[in-house]
Amino acid sequence: MSGARRVLVVDDDAAVREALGQTLELAEIEPILAGSYIEAKDHIGPEFDGVVVSDIRMPGRDGFFLLAEARKRDPELPVILLTGEGDVPMAVKGIGEGAFDFLEKPCGPKELVGAVEKALKARALVLENRRLKRELERGDAAARMIFGQSAEAQGMRAQVRAVARAGAEVLITGAPGSQTAKVAEVIHLLSPAAPQPFVKRLAASLDEARLDAAIEAAGAGTLFLDEISALPAAVQLVLLDRLESPGEARIIAGTTRDLMAEMGAGRFAADLYYRLDVMQVRIPTLQERREDIPVLFRDYVAQAAEQAGIPEPEVTEEHLAGLMAQDWPGNARSLMSAAMRFVLGMPGEVQEAAELGLAEQMARVEKSLIAAALGRQNGNATATAQALKLPRKTFYDKLARHGLKAEDFRR
Structure with missing residues (x-):
């Protein structure tokens, strides 16, 4: 398991934290189990490359104390709070104080893993941006x-x-x-x-x-x-x-x-x-490096907010998913324009994923992945089909469905 897929699970109930840990392990996420804030505190900080899942009600220093300490040490460390029945107002209070999300106990495996995956993606983006800033300080x-x-x-x-x-x-x-x-x-x-x-x-x-x-x-x-x-x-x-x-x-x-x-x-x-x-x-197109769009867009948003002299707005995972579903024929320049419109609150042509519908999202992503693979293989259809592990007929059916031509990618 990679270090970027780690979760610090904090709960004073041994049976609950063991069950949570097993659920995460089945999803190939590494759990670090702690029974109290004292056991967890050494993991909390800017060096921790994972996220935190903590119960709210614990003896002594509870989940709110842990959240406050995490916010002091690293305001961008995602903390997901676990709340018992009837404690939802407390959890909502935690969101207002900077919690990433909250889950009601007992939470099902799907809900737990879904919230954790979302938090891990957010953490990965934060750590990537910090890495880039360190490179900047080194003059690269x-x-x-x-x-x-x-x-x-x-x-x-x-x-x-x-x-x-x-x-x-x-x-x-x-x-x-x-x-x-x-x-x-x-x-x-x-x-x-x-x-x-x-x-x-x-x-x-x-x-x-x-x-x-x-x-x-x-x-x-x-x-x-x-x-x-x-x-x-x-x-x-x-x-x-x-x-x-x-x-x-x-x-x-x-x-x-x-x-x-x-x-x-x-x-x-x-x-x-x-x-x-x-x-x-x-220079590869954005379609060829689609996975970089979230990092690029967040950076462009930060630049646009600084240029406009206004606070940087929050970029949701849903919005990023919508961006990744676009073709971006204008490449980086059009993504920069989209970031400026986003910062200024102006409507643009970018549809969020929820507006597109699942079938349209999947079709656009599939098209972009095939196009990227064709670009890497210099338009060689046979090599591209092999790289994508697709039968030849299936591959050509997909080319026809998406209006792609292998010869357009030959250089």
Whole structure:
């Protein structure tokens, strides 16, 4: 069992706490049993990676005392209170004092495990955010600016760190809204040129004089050319010439368009493409890293609340489930916009999970998982079906049902 699935169970009734512990074990959750606050207190604090389930009525220091102490040591540690029949008003009082939830005794296995799973998810998000803040304090720009623990996010961070050290030209590709400029800045901050300027220019706005001025402004730092596919044809040849000449500025280019297709249409110089494509970083879509959406959204909400100068609103698990059910064709940029609307209390296009209905939620999640798998397998349908452990016919039936085409994911 992983450390992030632990529950401190506090109840003075040995038979009750043993029964609770057995229920949790069957759900593959590790119980830590304590008969009193004294036995439990050493586990309560910011270092504890689990959650707490505590009876309210106990001799001496009761569940309210435990809740108050937990709030002092770590206000974000979820505490679920257990209440006997007739004590519901007390439990509601506990919610007002910061309890995560309450359950009536005797509570069934489904209710207990459901409440604990919800609390564990909340705890995992808190701990992930704290880990990212520690990375920030250590000056790791990749961890600070590329959030998430999905395989795709971890792979991109590792790739960005390696590219940053190399010092050669870089081509950053991604779907619209994937924030190529942000990734370029991370590469710069992780590179030996970090103390030098980071200059960003829209490629479409450049002529020869402006290009030379940008290169000069970057000095020994980094020049990021955003949407390189829009660079005027005449300036493409100038840039190629500058790249072939010795210079101090490192050139990073970003694009949300298919440069190979642009080359085929005669709109982008092949020589420039191959000169820029020394190293390439591809930004995965939100569909490919759906499990990172809760962490990303919470961070965007915090940023939006700070920007607006208002308190940060609570983000419910139901709202996060609704976000994860969306396709997000606008990627990070549209998620940031959704966070701003959420902070300002403005209606948006995002439906919460409860509004979608279970069948629609499941269909959207299934579609996103298949799309993500196709992306990882470069559009190889056979490999994707094997990775998802689906019979070939079932896999193709699902592709047809969701309107997905394997060839759309080939790079």
